[in-house]
Amino acid sequence: MMSGRGVRGHSLRGFLEYFFRRFGFVFRGQGVLDAVRIFFAALFASVPNLFVEKAGFLEHVRGLGDRIVSGARVRVGECVFHAVDVESLFIVSDDFERWMWDLVCLGDGGVFVDVGAHVGKYAVQVAKRFPHAKVVAVEACPRTFSVLAKNVRVNGLDNVVLYNVAAWNGFGEVRLKVGRSMGHNSVVFDVGERFYAVPAVPLDFLLEDVGRIDFVKVDVEGAELMVLEGMRESIGRWRPKVVVEVKDDPGKLWKCFPPGYGMVNVAPEYYMFYPLGEC
Numbered sequence: 138m139m140s141g142r143g144v145r146g147h148s149l150r151g152f153l154e155y156f157f158r159r160f161g162f163v164f165r166g167q168g169v170l171d172a173v174r175i176f177f178a179a180l181f182a183s184v185p186n187l188f189v190e191k192a193g194f195l196e197h198v199r200g201l202g203d204r205i206v207s208g209a210r211v212r213v214g215e216c217v218f219h220a221v222d223v224e225s226l227f228i229v230s231d232d233f234e235r236w237m238w239d240l241v242c243l244g245d246g247g248v249f250v251d252v253g254a255h256v257g258k259y260a261v262q263v264a265k266r267f268p269h270a271k272v273v274a275v276e277a278c279p280r281t282f283s284v285l286a287k288n289v290r291v292n293g294l295d296n297v298v299l300y301n302v303a304a305w306n307g308f309g310e311v312r313l314k315v316g317r318s319m320g321h322n323s324v325v326f327d328v329g330e331r332f333y334a335v336p337a338v339p340l341d342f343l344l345e346d347v348g349r350i351d352f353v354k355v356d357v358e359g360a361e362l363m364v365l366e367g368m369r370e371s372i373g374r375w376r377p378k379v380v381v382e383v384k385d386d387p388g389k390l391w392k393c394f395p396p397g398y399g400m401v402n403v404a405p406e407y408y409m410f411y412p413l414g415e416c
Contacts, residue, residue: 339367
């Protein structure tokens with residue numbers, strides 16, 4: 138999003154600030170209908186917390202923004218993205234996690250693994266920027282996955298492999314709890330009563346025929362340890378750089394990396410684990 142997930146205005150000033158930032162996406166709409174949908178979504182989604190606390194029904198008004206904008210198309214650089222909710226507009230924007238592009242560099246034949254791919258901010262843009270590389274995108278939520286697949290198709294990409302599973306430390310099934318925004322769905326955190334039952338698969342199994350791994354991005358709302366435990370063999374064999382959103386102590390993830398790895402804090406709540414001498 139603009140400056141952090143889940144941030145909303147708490148006053149009239151906050152309302153205006155966030156509304157005009159959201160309003161800016163109107164000009165990225167790929168058609169008149171897209172622009173109109175984004176405009177009203179920005180209006181409804183910007184209802185200040187102060188008003189919602191006094192009139193609970195306004196929370197439903199906020200939700201209208203997500204429903205209105207779902208499926209709207211925006212252009213970001215050379216890529217087109219379909220939105221799944223209001224938050225997804227900010228996730229795919231240039232301003233969100235801009236620092237990541239200082240870390241990602243792939244040569245011909247390189248492999249980028251996107252775990253928690255959401256609607257494809259990285260999967261799509263990496264595949265576009267590095268057309269001779271390969272992208273493996275893993276997204277557990279069926280609804281978000283359908284938008285991810287649509288974004289891969291609309292951008293004409295043939296170097297992206299998609300998996301609608303939860304990356305895990307074993308085989309089975311997990312409950313993916315559905316948050317108000319699709320970017321907050323979690324197997325670990327209690328973000329809502331609704332859930333999807335999704336297959337769980339270790340990344341070592343999914344990646345066994347890839348041939349190499351150069352860069353891994355993990356953003357899975359609290360399930361980072363389980364993801365890394367399920368790809369120890371791949372990390373040991375290919376020694377990729379791994380950027381992880383860490384909701385807890387990053388030291389707990391160390392046991393998943395072999396000797397010769399370093400760790401650096403690259404952004405608030407994000408750490409990169411890297412082979413020493415290659416940072």
